[in-house]
Amino acid sequence: MTETSNTTDDSEPLMIKGRAVSPVLLEARPLSRCRLEECQSYCCSGGVWIHTRQVADLLAHQELIKPHLPPERRDASKWFDGTDELDEDWPEAGNATGTAVVDDPTHPAGTTCIFLTPDRLCALQAAGIAAGEHPWRFKPFYCALHPLGLDGGQLALVEESEIYKEGGACSRTEADTPPIPVYALFDVETKLALGEDGYAELAAYAQRSAGGD
Ligand code: SF4
Numbered sequence: 001m002t003e004t005s006n007t008t009d010d011s012e013p014l015m016i017k018g019r020a021v022s023p024v025l026l027e028a029r030p031l032s033r034c035r036l037e038e039c040q041s042y043c044c045s046g047g048v049w050i051h052t053r054q055v056a057d058l059l060a061h062q063e064l065i066k067p068h069l070p071p072e073r074r075d076a077s078k079w080f081d082g083t084d085e086l087d088e089d090w091p092e093a094g095n096a097t098g099t100a101v102v103d104d105p106t107h108p109a110g111t112t113c114i115f116l117t118p119d120r121l122c123a124l125q126a127a128g129i130a131a132g133e134h135p136w137r138f139k140p141f142y143c144a145l146h147p148l149g150l151d152g153g154q155l156a157l158v159e160e161s162e163i164y165k166e167g168g169a170c171s172r173t174e175a176d177t178p179p180i181p182v183y184a185l186f187d188v189e190t191k192l193a194l195g196e197d198g199y200a201e202l203a204a205y206a207q208r209s210a211g212g213d
Contacts, residue, residue, distance in 0.1 A: 022156035028179035045109035
C-alpha cells in the first residue's frame, strides 16, 4: 500500500513505508560518493552508536570477527563503551551503546573506532565478506546508512557533522559532477532504510514530481 504523502510545503517530509523522508533526498546535487584514499574513513574516527541487538549478534559471532582485527583489539569485552540508552530512531526502537574508540596516531583524527583496521577498512565488513555473507551482515546499521542518517526519526542526508569540520568528506560537492538526486546517489543506503519497495516508491514519487505531476 502506498504511504507516500504529497506535500505542498517543500520542507515537509514525505512518508514512505511509515518512515519520514527529508525532501532533500529528492534534490539533484553535484555530489559524488566519498573516496577512501582521500577521506581515510573519517566517519569512523569517533565510533558509532549500535543497537544492543546488533551487539549481541557481534558477540555471538566474535570468532569470525577477531581474525580481522589487530591482536591487541581481539578482546571482545573491550569492543563497546558500556553506555546503554534508548534510541527511538531505530527501525526497531531499542537500546543502543557505542563502539569503543581507541587512540590511533596514524589516523589524521588521532582516534578511531576499535573496528577500523590500519588500512582504514572496517573489520566487521571484512568479516561479513570473508564469511560469504552480505558485506553489511555485521556492520552497525548507522555505519551502513551513512552519509544518510535518521534525524529525529527522519531519513536525511547528514550535512552537518563535526567530522566534516575536521576533514571528513562523506559526500563531496564537485562543480564538474552532473547533478544527481541524493536518493539515487546513495541508493543502497536508501534501500537499507526503506527497503526495495520503499525505494521504488520514492523514485516513482521523484519522477512524478520532476514531471510536474
Ligand atoms: S563499525 Fe566499522 S564502519 Fe562503523 S565506525 Fe566502526 S570501523 Fe567504521
